[in-house]
Amino acid sequence: MSMPARTLEFAAAPATGPTTPAASQPYQPNSPPIESTLPQVDDHQAGFDGERVPRSQIYAERARHLSERYGLEMNPHAWYQMEGHVLRVHKPVRMRVHRQCHQCGHELNQSNTCDGCKHNFCRLCTRNPPKRTEAENIISRERRDHITKDRTANAMIVPDWDCKPSEKVVLSKPGRPGGQELVYKKVRQRVRRTCCQCLEATGSEVTFQGGKLSCPQCDHARCTDCPRDPPKKDKYPYGYPGDEFGAKSIPHYRCHECNAKFPPGAADGTECIRCSHKKCDGCERLRPHKVEPEADPEVWRSVQEKLAAMELS
Incomplete structure (x- = not known):
């Protein structure tokens, strides 16, 4: 059902002469009046406690x-x-208890009366859950206190989302009884360098201490002839970083124009295989450094054959 629209009519006052609006009162356009509404309260919330x-x-x-x-x-x-x-609404915590009539087996209603045989609740009627004794209540409280203490002592590990990578994180675990704490360290290969001079002169294997580059016994500078355990000639064919050139080391030179390598032990005047430049004093000797191994041509050829077979199939 639609309600009729309300219309407001304003009558114009009789003109008695030319009038001007007051300076203190600015002009305001005509607007419909605003109806004030009182807050409404639902009937079902009137008695809300x-x-x-x-x-x-x-x-x-x-x-x-x-x-x-x-x-x-x-x-x-x-x-x-x-x-x-x-x-x-704040209500006390209550436990739902079911009572069953011992005569007909029906459940009792809220007034503790059986709907089947109109029997009132007695001591023979079953109660679910059964009522605890005082001893059972004491055991339950002790178990609850033990669980609370265990959770407090062994609290869960909370991840730290604001981890600062600048700080060094040390992972450790308890060691044997009476021993020191075990600290996790990265797996590293132990490398031993033996002095070649002491090995030839006295036959004793004198190892270099830590990162020192001189022999602790004869003060010999570590060179490319000093054996390394374990050896890695495939990665370091020109010697290991930090070594000096030994008397038995084979010199390797590089062309200063195209950076191509000359054959091992090349003499002055040997032509470069890439730019035909003859070896001169400007071609420097290669220092000991790590070299990435080149791919095996046989492996490369087998890969090419497999790819060709896949394209044909």
Whole structure:
């Protein structure tokens, strides 16, 4: 049913002469009057006995409980709508108890009366859950206290999302009883270098200490002739980094025009295989450094054959 529209009519005042609006009162356009409405209260909320709780407070409590229990960081504003309030009634925690008639087996109603045989609740009627004795209540309290203490002592590990990579993180675990704590270290290969001069003169294997480049016994500078254990000639064919050139080392030179390598032990005047430049004093000797191994031509050929067979099939 549609309501008739309300119309407002304004009568013009009789003109008595030319009038001008006052300077203190600015001109305002005609606007319909605003009707004031009183807040309406629902009939089912008139006798409400509780409190109004903001939704933001409820979701903040839920996020805090999840953070304490599972170590999660949640932003409730991104998941829920925080506008409005919730009506909350505080009631004591109660346990639901079911009683069963011992005569006909039906459940008793709220007034402890059987609907089948109109029997009132007595000591012979079954109660679910059964009522605990005082000894069982004491055992339950002790078990609850033990669980609470165990959770407090062995709290869960909460991940640190604001980890600073600049700080050194040390992973450790307890060692044997009475021993020191075990610290996790990266797996490293132990390399030993033996002095070649002491080995030839006295036959004793004198190893270099740590990162020192001189022999602790004869003060010999570590060179390319000093054996390395384990050896890695495929990665370091010209010697190991930090070594001096030994008397038995084979010299390797590089062309200063195209950076191509001359054959091992090449004499002055040897032509470069790439630019035909003759070896001169400007071609420097290669220092000990790491060299990436070149691909095996046989392996490369087998890969090419497999690719060709796949294209044909």
